[in-house]
Amino acid sequence: MTPADFIDRHPGELLGRLQQLVGVSTVNPPGENYAPITAWLVHELESLGLKTRRYAIPAALLRRHLPPEQHGYPRYNVFAKLAVPGAKRTIHFNAHYDVVPVSGQWKHGSPFSGAIERGWIFGRGTADMKGSIASLLLAVRALRAAKVAPKMNVEISFTADEETDSALGTGWLVQHAPIKPDYAVVMEGGEGRNVCCGHNGTLWLEVIVHGRAAHGSTPHKGVNALEQMAALVRAFDAYKRTLAARPWKTPEGKIHRPTVNLGGVFHCGEGAKINTVPAHASFTIDRRVLPLERHADAERELRAFLAAAARKIPRCKITVRKISENFPCFSEPTHPFFAAMAGCVTRARRQKARFSVSTGFNDMHFFSHHLKIPTLGYGPGGEDCHGVDERAKVQELLASAKIYADLLTSFAG
Ligand SMILES: [Zn+2]
Incomplete structure (x- = not known):
């Protein structure tokens, strides 16, 4: 047998x-x-x-x-x-x-x-x-x-x-x-x-946007973290196009591209109230790293992109935290x-x-x-x-x- x-x-x-x-x-x-x-x-x-x-x-x-x-x-x-x-x-x-x-x-x-x-x-x-x-x-x-x-x-x-x-x-x-x-x-x-x-590898980051709270009746006195987060997220459209222009052919002939998924988790910080200008907002980034990419380079590029995008938004202050990564x-x-x-x-x-x-x-x-x-x-x-x-x-x-x-x-x- x-x-x-x-x-x-x-x-x-x-x-x-x-x-x-x-x-x-x-x-x-x-x-x-x-x-x-x-x-x-x-x-x-x-x-x-x-x-x-x-x-x-x-x-x-x-x-x-x-x-x-x-x-x-x-x-x-x-x-x-x-x-x-x-x-x-x-x-x-x-x-x-x-x-x-x-x-x-x-x-x-x-x-x-x-x-x-x-x-x-x-x-x-x-x-x-x-x-x-x-x-x-x-x-x-x-x-x-x-x-x-x-x-x-x-x-x-x-x-x-x-x-x-x-x-x-x-x-x-x-x-x-x-x-x-x-x-x-x-x-x-x-x-x-x-x-x-x-x-693929993964790079998981959290982006925290720091605004300034103010009364909802005088929004001009604060810095609205949600609006800044929205502008930051929109800036990713160009970054996604950059990633999509990097095709890789697998041994079976399929085309894979690096990808980014935004806001699997997103929220606003403490003090969230309808009549308050939000002082905190945060969202996550799930960047998938192709086998041919260097993981460290992918992280450096993404962080540089975030910093540059934030600089273009008036009074936008962010911190970026790594949640985890897989090679x-x-x-x-x-x-x-x-x-x-x-x-x-x-x-x-x-x-x-x-x-x-x-x-x-x-x-x-x-x-x-x-x-x-x-x-x-x-x-x-x-x-x-x-x-x-x-x-x-x-x-x-x-x-x-x-x-x-x-x-x-x-x-x-
Ligand atoms: Zn399993």
């Missing part, structure tokens, strides 16, 4: 485990139930013969990185290793186990049901990305059942907090855990025939690792694989940008990630399991 045969004959193993994973609500923020889910994951990995350790993030780090209301929610990362005699290289598989909050009316009642209907499994995290965890666990189980050894040493990490900033998740793992990978597969970002070889990443898919994965995807799907670049970010940059190793994104994915009735397709979960098993047994590095 080949690993693929085993996978075909045991869909129930995959779905049962995925239902268990989905049933533990790991909603982040605030970061619920990380302790029970990581304990379960450790048990699963150990039962597959992997040397496994769960790392608890020290309390001092929690206090430094998390808002006060989350200090009571511990963070854990799970790291497992399988040393293969004679193997020269090491491949690392990564998935995050946290999920985004839930809202709305779900078809099967609870968002954590794991209900199966017409080839789909429903629940928060089925697509993003507990399905990937279940697929990988079945792939490793299939190798054991078929008594086929991987051609590389295997590392597996299941990490926290990807849905916030990954600082205590994969960001912590690559700095503190004893990982030594030559290649990494982050099990999201690419799906179907698409193998993801990079993603873009891209590996030219010419390395044999990418060809090997493309081969696995093509074989499993009987459809030629292609290389894509994701506009949204995931944890790939920690391996690709920080560790500088060939990194790809591939997983079962699904529909309505972050939405109501999030679901994953059973066929895709099984296909990913076969693709992971194939990669482990066909590529030696």
